[in-house]
Amino acid sequence: MTTYPAxxxxxxxxxxxDFPAPRSSACPFAPSPELSALAEHGPVRRVRSWGxxxxxxxxxxxxxxxxxSDPRLSxxxxxxxxxxxIDPRHSRAHGERPDLSFxxxxxxxxxxxxxxxxxxxxxxxxxxMRPAVQRMTDRLxxxxxxxxxxxxxxxALALPLPSLVISELLGVPYDDHEFFQTNxxxxxxxxxxxxxxxxxxxxxxxxLDDLIGEKIAEPGDDLLSKLGRHVRDGELTRREAATxxxxxxxxxxxxxxxxxxxxTLLLLQHPGxxxxxxxxxxxxxxxxxxxxxxRYLSIVHLGRRRTALxxxxxxxxxxxxxxxxxxxxELANRDPLxxxxxxxxxxxxxxxxxxxxxxxxxxxIGQPLARLELQVLYPTLFRRIPTLRAEVPLEETRFKYDAVxxxxxxxxxxx
Amino acid sequence: MKITVDEEKCCGAGQCVLIxxxxxxxxxxxxxxxxxxxxxxxxHHGLVRESASVCPAAAIHLDEA
Numbered sequence: 001m002t003t004y005p006a007x008x009x010x011x012x013x014x015x016x017x018d019f020p021a022p023r024s025s026a027c028p029f030a031p032s033p034e035l036s037a038l039a040e041h042g043p044v045r046r047v048r049s050w051g052x053x054x055x056x057x058x059x060x061x062x063x064x065x066x067x068x069s070d071p072r073l074s075x076x077x078x079x080x081x082x083x084x085x086i087d088p089r090h091s092r093a094h095g096e097r098p099d100l101s102f103x104x105x106x107x108x109x110x111x112x113x114x115x116x117x118x119x120x121x122x123x124x125x126x127x128x129m130r131p132a133v134q135r136m137t138d139r140l141x142x143x144x145x146x147x148x149x150x151x152x153x154x155x156a157l158a159l160p161l162p163s164l165v166i167s168e169l170l171g172v173p174y175d176d177h178e179f180f181q182t183n184x185x186x187x188x189x190x191x192x193x194x195x196x197x198x199x200x201x202x203x204x205x206x207x208l209d210d211l212i213g214e215k216i217a218e219p220g221d222d223l224l225s226k227l228g229r230h231v232r233d234g235e236l237t238r239r240e241a242a243t244x245x246x247x248x249x250x251x252x253x254x255x256x257x258x259x260x261x262x263x264t265l266l267l268l269q270h271p272g273x274x275x276x277x278x279x280x281x282x283x284x285x286x287x288x289x290x291x292x293x294x295r296y297l298s299i300v301h302l303g304r305r306r307t308a309l310x311x312x313x314x315x316x317x318x319x320x321x322x323x324x325x326x327x328x329x330e331l332a333n334r335d336p337l338x339x340x341x342x343x344x345x346x347x348x349x350x351x352x353x354x355x356x357x358x359x360x361x362x363x364x365i366g367q368p369l370a371r372l373e374l375q376v377l378y379p380t381l382f383r384r385i386p387t388l389r390a391e392v393p394l395e396e397t398r399f400k401y402d403a404v405x406x407x408x409x410x411x412x413x414x415x
Numbered sequence: 416m417k418i419t420v421d422e423e424k425c426c427g428a429g430q431c432v433l434i435x436x437x438x439x440x441x442x443x444x445x446x447x448x449x450x451x452x453x454x455x456x457x458x459h460h461g462l463v464r465e466s467a468s469v470c471p472a473a474a475i476h477l478d479e480a
Contacts, residue, residue, distance in 0.1 A: 069424065069473045115427075115445040122446040123429035352430070352469045363426040363471040 019047035019057055019326070020302060023406070028399045029266060029297065030343065031330040035059070039331045044315040047326075055083040055324030056317070057303070061335035061355070063315050064327045068359035072310045073325060074106050075362060079307035083324030085404060101240070101247040107361055116230050117244065118365060120169065120223050126368040129168070133376045136164045141384050150391045150414035157381070158260035158411070159185060162253045165373060170208070170245055171215065171222025179207070188254040201246065208245040209238050223248070252366045255299060256373050258400070258407025263293045263378060265397065265411055266345065268390050273347045278382035283375070289347035290374045295354035296345050298330035299406040304358055329355045387415045416460050417478040418467075420448045424474040431466035431475060438463055448474065 021034035030036070035057075038045055043060025058064050067073055076082070102113040119125070137157075144156040163184050164177070172180050186192050186200035212228050219225040227241040267274040277289050303326035312319040319325060332355045334342040339351070357364035364370070382388065390397070391412035398409040418438070427446030431439035438459055440449040455463060467475040 065473070068471075111423075115447075118427045118446040119442070119444045121427065121429075122441045122443065123432045124441070124443075352465070355471075357428075357471065359471040359473075361424070361426055361472065363428055365427075368429060 016046060016048045016054065019049045019055075022401050023301070023399070025395070025399070025401070028394070028397070029262075029345075031298070031301070031328075031334060035328060035331060036334070039328075039335075042315065044317045044319075049083060049324075050087045050089065053083065053324065055081075055326055056319050058314075058325065058327045059331040059335075060315065061332040061338045061353070064329070064332045064355060065359055067306070067312075067314065067325065067327060068304070068355070068363075069361070070312065071107065071361075072308060072312055073306035074309050075104060075110075075306060076106055077104055077305075079322075081307045081322040081324050083303075083305050083307075083326050085302055085305060099243050100250075101243045103247060103251070103362065111361060113236075113240075113244070114361075114365060116236070117223060117226065117248075120226065121365055121368050123368060126372055129165070129369070130372060130376065132168060133161075133165060133372055134380070136168075137161060137373075137376050137380050138384075140164075141380065145385070145415075150412050153264060153411040153413045154257065154261050154408060155410070157377070158257040158264075159188070159253070161260065161373060161377060162256040162370075163249075165369065166249050166252050169223050169369070170248065171220050171224045172211065176207070176211075180204070183207075184249055184253055187250065188257070204249065205239075205242050205246050209242040212238050212241050212245075248366065251364070252369060254405050254407070256370045258299050258405055259293070259297065259370070259374055260377055261408040261411045262297050262299065262406070263374065264381065264388075264413075265390060265394075265408065266293065266297065267378065267382070268388070269394070270345055273345065274382055276347060277378050278386070280379075285347075286375050286379055287371075288350070289378070290371055291351040291354065292345065292347045292349055293374070293378075294356035294371075295333045295339070295351040297406070298333045298354075298356055300356070300358070300404075301328075301330045301406045302404050303328050304362075329358065385415045388413055389415070416454065416457075416463065418450060418453050418455070418463060419476045419478070420450050421472075421474040421476070422447050424472045426472040426474070428471050430469050430471065434466045434469070435459060435462040439466060 017038050021032040023032050039059035043063045044058050046054050047057045048054055102110045140157050140160055144151055163181050167177055167180050183200040183204050186196055212224050215225040215228040216232055230236040231238050231241050306325045308319045308321055308323050308325055310321050336342050338353050357367040391414050400407045425448045429441055432441055438452050438455050440451055442449055467477050
């Protein structure tokens with residue numbers, strides 16, 4: 001009898017690790033232990049994802065920095081080799097991917113659209129918002145202190161602050177804040193159904209579309225008025241402008257909210273470092289602490305995804321044209337070649353080389369604003385509520401292990 | 416030290432403006448880098464090197480020959 005060897009079961013081939021691999025609930029602030037182990041075997045590795053796809057994973061800091069600026073990598077998720085962030089065998093259940101405006105486009109179109117609004121995010125203009133962000137933060141802390149104790153910090157502070165800041169930036173009239181907040185909350189809610197999120201997405205898109213119409217008639221000094229001028233000049237349709245508005249809302253909302261809640265919890269675990277943030281008179285100390293929290297927490301943790309448009313040689317490997325590439329920022333941010341003793345939280349280190357906001361042409365456009373919100377929020381919170389403590393032990397805290405943006409479902413606190 | 420900046424690659428992050436404000440600025444209209452001093456005095460070299468090294472778009476080039 002002739003026996004034929006079975007087709008190789010490549011799902012178990014040694015040396016091709018599975019991806020994604022979750023963080024460990026024993027170390028909720030650390031990257032996935034499997035992926036950290038992978039990084040020790042070289043900065044560029046092939047992985048197995050969703051059954052039969054074998055994209056490349058890049059873990060090294062230097063390699064990611066080079067690739068993030070390489071125009072031969074495309075962000076367009078319509079490319080056949082694009083590494084899907086969700087299991088394509090179940091993707092129908094997730095519905096259509098939302099239009100993310102220029103985030104899903106390559107240059108030159110990406111840069112043409114991005115530069116219509118990038119002037120809003122210069123260091124000077126964002127710095128000018130500091131007093132307003134301080135006022136919003138103080139008001140939210142006032143409201144939290146006037147409400148029930150214990151409270152959920154996610155609902156009381158982490159989600160509303162970015163939403164208020166973005167509505168200010170876009171130029172949403174104060175009377176519409178409640179509508180805007182309610183819908184933006186649904187849009188990023190972990191418990192809302194896909195249908196509810198879709199409705200909120202459309203409601204916000206329609207609302208911003210109308211508002212841009214009003215701004216064209218009566219321009220102000222805000223971002224929607226700026227977009228209105230581009231619509232008037234024929235460089236943008238009103239719907240494209242409204243989509244950009246929704247993108248800014250989405251991009252700046254859950255990300256900043258999760259940094260607020262996770263960073264607060266992490267500092268509560270490190271009372272000595274918390275005291276430094278709370279008691280310092282030197283704004284540079286707070287700036288440095290925020291950079292270290294961004295590095296250490298690395299909330300964009302399912303990879304920045306690209307498709308190679310040509311063969312790319314990197315770190316002794318050849319990424320073939322058409323293959324998927326996944327850049328793992330949380331491992332770049334723990335690369336011992338760049339950060340000494342990378343698993344130690346040290347708010348006094350120089351963490352500026354971190355890739356929490358990505359890099360290259362798609363580097364996060366809202367990053368100065370996110371940094372400002374965090375620089376205001378942490379010291380304000382710990383100064384105004386020095387007795388703040390987590391109500392739930394760490395092992396019972398609900399971390400968002402599966403979410404595209406890492407964070408907390410809720411953070412019950414008392415004072 | 417001679418500095419050149421690549422306006423096409425620049426992503427307007429402003430990290431250089433924060434680190435070395437005497438050497439770098441940003442255009443108001445789109446945040447793209449403005450080089451204030453292409454051959455800065457030696458006292459600025461350390462901060463200029465850090466600016467080039469943290470630039471998220473790798474848009475700052477230094478010629479130190």
